[in-house]
Amino acid sequence: MSTETPETHEFNKGRSRALEKSDLFAHAEDPVNKGMTVQEKLKCFTDMVRIRKFEQAALQSYQKGKMGGFLHLYIGQEATAVGTVSVLGENDHIITAYRDHGHALAVGMGMNECMAELYGKFTGCSKGKGGSMHYFAPEKRFWGGHGIVAGQTPLGAGLAYALKYKGIKGCAICYLGDGAINQGVFHESLNLVSLWDIPVIYVIENNGYSMGTSQVRSSAFPEEGLAARATSYNIDFDTVHGENLYEVRAKTSKAVQRAYEQSRPTVLEIFTYRYYGHSIADANHQRYRTKEEIRHYQENKDPINVWEQILIEEGHLNVDKVKEIDQAAKAEAKEAVQFAEESPFPPPQQLLADVYHSVDNPGTHTNEGEIFFNDRLPY
Numbered sequence: 416m417s418t419e420t421p422e423t424h425e426f427n428k429g430r431s432r433a434l435e436k437s438d439l440f441a442h443a444e445d446p447v448n449k450g451m452t453v454q455e456k457l458k459c460f461t462d463m464v465r466i467r468k469f470e471q472a473a474l475q476s477y478q479k480g481k482m483g484g485f486l487h488l489y490i491g492q493e494a495t496a497v498g499t500v501s502v503l504g505e506n507d508h509i510i511t512a513y514r515d516h517g518h519a520l521a522v523g524m525g526m527n528e529c530m531a532e533l534y535g536k537f538t539g540c541s542k543g544k545g546g547s548m549h550y551f552a553p554e555k556r557f558w559g560g561h562g563i564v565a566g567q568t569p570l571g572a573g574l575a576y577a578l579k580y581k582g583i584k585g586c587a588i589c590y591l592g593d594g595a596i597n598q599g600v601f602h603e604s605l606n607l608v609s610l611w612d613i614p615v616i617y618v619i620e621n622n623g624y625s626m627g628t629s630q631v632r633s634s635a636f637p638e639e640g641l642a643a644r645a646t647s648y649n650i651d652f653d654t655v656h657g658e659n660l661y662e663v664r665a666k667t668s669k670a671v672q673r674a675y676e677q678s679r680p681t682v683l684e685i686f687t688y689r690y691y692g693h694s695i696a697d698a699n700h701q702r703y704r705t706k707e708e709i710r711h712y713q714e715n716k717d718p719i720n721v722w723e724q725i726l727i728e729e730g731h732l733n734v735d736k737v738k739e740i741d742q743a744a745k746a747e748a749k750e751a752v753q754f755a756e757e758s759p760f761p762p763p764q765q766l767l768a769d770v771y772h773s774v775d776n777p778g779t780h781t782n783e784g785e786i787f788f789n790d791r792l793p794y
């Protein structure tokens with residue numbers, strides 16, 4: 416069977432027409448964007464550049480054989496993590512799948528702890544025992560980093576349920592891929608969060624592919640998109656052009672307000688694209704999509720370039736400043752590589768630690784099922 420999938424390309428072309436100037440500013444006047452300070456706008460730009468430079472450095476190290484395991488790159492999708500996280504408040508939580516580097520840096524995790532984790536070092540955010548797919552920072556309300564496709568979707572419902580149960584005004588964003596939407600557990604989650612009015616936002620990061628299978632070949636969907644499946648559960652939904660940070664923020668913010676004010680869930684489908692293969696092991700990714708398709712996204716829909724263009728138009732950025740931000744991020748990533756290389760591996764006696772909370776903390780077991788959360792949340 417040919418691995419060429421012309422229908423994929425057609426689909427992607429359909430949703431990926433080159434942007435016009437009016438597209439760039441279509442959501443600039445949304446209250447959440449109008450109220451942005453210059454500093455906040457530049458922070459979003461810097462955060463996206465940092466994610467990209469971090470991953471480019473990680474890729475180099477991987478190719479030099481410095482790390483093992485999986486490495487799923489987020490390059491091309493940066494505005495989704497940065498845009499969605501940038502509208503969240505102090506009681507909001509996030510959880511995602513294995514393509515998690517972007518979300519981790521967006522919530523403020525450091526490059527050092529993230530790079531060291533890739534190297535399997537004890538200074539990593541999961542003490543070197545999680546690797547690329549299992550970044551965690553509970554104190555930043557980031558709950559991982561999950562390898563089972565859609566496995567995070569009931570957990571996301573649980574995070575939001577806890578907020579409601581405790582009477583806290585907040586929400587949880589649960590990210591999932593386009594390949595995860597056909598998993599039964601996602602549908603069970605949708606049913607419950609609607610039935611019980613749970614303030615969760617499911618963000619489908621539709622990058623067009625589930626490993627080597629295009630989205631059009633794997634999922635039935637109506638004209639309105641994958642997110643329209645939410646209507647079966649009486650849940651509001653929207654679609655988002657993921658290359659435009661203004662649009663990501665505007666539509667996420669609407670969903671956050673719905674969660675805060677009505678304790679209702681939302682499904683958002685964010686159209687995006689990954690430039691690299693599914694993981695670094697996917698060396699054949701140019702056999703299930705064309706070079707032209709990849710180039711089309713890089714040239715016309717790159718989230719960093721689009722935001723750069725917007726900020727230059729608005730007078731907040733110029734070529735020199737872009738260079739400066741770029742170089743600083745590159746230097747930060749280089750230092751993180753050095754930190755990771757110089758860090759120790761976990762001692763063998765730590766192998767079984769951090770697997771079960773009740774094993775590490777004997778005597779704390781109760782039937783309430785809340786131990787882990789109770790001593791980590793500030794409320």
Ligand SMILES: Cc1ncc(C[n+]2csc(CCOP(=O)(O)OP(=O)(O)O)c2C)c(N)n1
Nearest residue numbers: 514562563564592593594595622624625626
């Ligand atoms: C339950 C389960 N089935 C299969 C796999 C193997 N697998 C890992 S990633 C993946 C593709 C998921 O694609 P998508 O949800 O679109 O996320 P993306 O990789 O594009 O971010 C599959 C099938 C898995 N990890 N878990």
Ligand SMILES: [Mg+2]
Nearest residue numbers: 592593624625
């Ligand atoms: Mg996908």
